[in-house]
Amino acid sequence: MNKKYLFATVLAVGTSVFTACNKERLNDVPKDSIVAETALTTPARIVAGVNGLYATIRSGTFYGGRYQVYNDIRGEDFQIETSNLVTGADVYQLNLANSATAVQGLWAQAYLAINRINVFLEGMEATGTATIGNAATSNAYIGEARFLRALCYYSLLQLYAKPYIDNNGANPGVPLRLTGNTGAGNYDLARASVAQVYDQILQDLNFAETAVPVGAYATVGTVPSATVTVTRAHRNTVISFKTRVLLTMQRYNDVIIEANKMVPTTAPFKATSGVAHELQADLKTVFTNYTTTESILSMPFVAGVENPGGQNQLGYYWFQNGSTPGVGEYAVSSLPNGILSNPQWGAADKRRTDLLFARSNKFWVSKFPTGGQYQDYAPVMRWPEVLLNLAEARARTAAAAAVPDAQALALLNAVHRRSDATVTLAPATNAALIDQILTERRIEFIGEGLRNIDLMRLRQTIPAKQSVSAKSPTEQGYIWPISANELILNKLAVDNK
Numbered sequence: 001m002n003k004k005y006l007f008a009t010v011l012a013v014g015t016s017v018f019t020a021c022n023k024e025r026l027n028d029v030p031k032d033s034i035v036a037e038t039a040l041t042t043p044a045r046i047v048a049g050v051n052g053l054y055a056t057i058r059s060g061t062f063y064g065g066r067y068q069v070y071n072d073i074r075g076e077d078f079q080i081e082t083s084n085l086v087t088g089a090d091v092y093q094l095n096l097a098n099s100a101t102a103v104q105g106l107w108a109q110a111y112l113a114i115n116r117i118n119v120f121l122e123g124m125e126a127t128g129t130a131t132i133g134n135a136a137t138s139n140a141y142i143g144e145a146r147f148l149r150a151l152c153y154y155s156l157l158q159l160y161a162k163p164y165i166d167n168n169g170a171n172p173g174v175p176l177r178l179t180g181n182t183g184a185g186n187y188d189l190a191r192a193s194v195a196q197v198y199d200q201i202l203q204d205l206n207f208a209e210t211a212v213p214v215g216a217y218a219t220v221g222t223v224p225s226a227t228v229t230v231t232r233a234h235r236n237t238v239i240s241f242k243t244r245v246l247l248t249m250q251r252y253n254d255v256i257i258e259a260n261k262m263v264p265t266t267a268p269f270k271a272t273s274g275v276a277h278e279l280q281a282d283l284k285t286v287f288t289n290y291t292t293t294e295s296i297l298s299m300p301f302v303a304g305v306e307n308p309g310g311q312n313q314l315g316y317y318w319f320q321n322g323s324t325p326g327v328g329e330y331a332v333s334s335l336p337n338g339i340l341s342n343p344q345w346g347a348a349d350k351r352r353t354d355l356l357f358a359r360s361n362k363f364w365v366s367k368f369p370t371g372g373q374y375q376d377y378a379p380v381m382r383w384p385e386v387l388l389n390l391a392e393a394r395a396r397t398a399a400a401a402a403v404p405d406a407q408a409l410a411l412l413n414a415v416h417r418r419s420d421a422t423v424t425l426a427p428a429t430n431a432a433l434i435d436q437i438l439t440e441r442r443i444e445f446i447g448e449g450l451r452n453i454d455l456m457r458l459r460q461t462i463p464a465k466q467s468v469s470a471k472s473p474t475e476q477g478y479i480w481p482i483s484a485n486e487l488i489l490n491k492l493a494v495d496n497k
Contacts, residue, residue, distance in 0.1 A: 040128035058299035060312025068449030075451035076463035078330040098484035107483035119180030143211025146204040169195025226291035236274040255393035290377035298377040313374035318365040326359030349420040365447040404433040
């Protein structure tokens with residue numbers, strides 16, 4: 001990890017995510033040199049500190065764009081157009097060095113966020129809780145920070161560590177840093193096991209679930225309640241993310257328990273508690289109105305005020321890397337094993353007709369179409385993922401049954417028929433149902449960064465694409481190497497083999 005990130009004074013008080021109105025910006029002037037001991041001595045600084053944590057995570061090198069891109073281009077559903085190392089050609093080719101831009105940049109940004117979260121949590125314990133004077137409000141801020149820490153550690157595991165299913169989590173994970181660095185010191189820390197990191201992730205999420213607001217956030221200044229609710233963690237955000245984590249660990253019964261806290265047993269599958277999440281009638285709406293109840297968590301950008309910067313934006317990669325729409329870094333793959341060729345993605349499907357753009361005999365994902373400033377929100381999690389997580393968990397726990405699980409099939413068709421009402425999926429077995437659920441995930445979330453996560457959690461071979469050979473779980477390059485800077489600065493860190 002780069003020293004400028006490692007030993008910086010790390011309380012983030014960056015640009016507010018919520019509004020471009022100068023009078024009502026919650027943290028109008030960036031301050032990156034506040035002494036940690038005095039940083040959380042006013043309510044305004046505490047609120048700014050929380051916003052700063054989100055700002056660090058929505059960096060273009062992390063959840064502002066590149067994390068989602070890296071997870072998608074490792075799979076088989078995109079084809080490279082530019083062979084540009086800056087925009088992930090080595091990621092696509094599954095041929096990364098420890099010094100690669102992707103490897104070092106994402107690692108540094110994730111640990112920068114983790115360190116700022118740890119300093120914030122220590123500041124809340126030292127002065128912040130007393131400053132707030134309200135236990136529930138203080139716990140809510142702490143809960144948000146711990147949720148974000150869980151998000152960071154989960155994200156690191158998906159690229160830099162072997163899947164949980166491999167050796168039941170006993171393989172090396174990542175360094176588990178739970179205290180803040182505010183100055184130079186000993187940075188040596190061995191990698192915790194994958195299981196130990198997941199244990200901490202679940203501890204953070206379980207705390208956050210009981211601490212963050214149960215329902216929607218209130219309006220902040222002129223910022224609508226819906227905007228705040230989509231861009232900060234509430235109870236259903238945490239529970240939803242827990243279903244992703246537990247699915248990744250193949251704890252299917254626990255996925256069902258968590259999802260049942262929100263998802264009713266029958267259609268239309270609108271959340272029964274907390275924020276009333278539900279599928280929108282038309283998926284395209286979700287990518288033009290970023291604050292519908294389908295969006296659980298997104299990283300926001302305000303036109304003319306903030307964008308992911310550089311060559312980081314989702315729209316830059318998938319749709320428009322210059323002045324011409326339909327000329328991006330990666331087109332949707334036309335190869336036989338690509339999702340475009342899968343018969344489950346029918347010709348009448350609106351995700352094909354409305355969210356793909358045809359140009360020069362190629363198809364481009366047009367979910368992020370603004371170009372220019374690239375101010376489209378970057379999605380982290382949407383409600384259909386929760387429905388499909390539950391569907392898969394139910395199908396896998398009912399695998400021995402003679403017929404497909406009825407609720408799992410209904411959940412799958414709720415997602416599929418929302419975009420293609422001409423087809424009702426009707427698999428004959430639970431095994432076939434699971435295959436259709438996995439395929440539906442590839443269709444529904446193309447361009448949103450879930451493909452690599454699904455391959456890793458099931459320890460599946462990464463399929464071949466163009467001139468890139470398939471990569472099995474035992475081959476070098478199946479997971480990323482550890483950042484070169486981390487190996488230099490942390491003498492106890494060992495590289496992946």
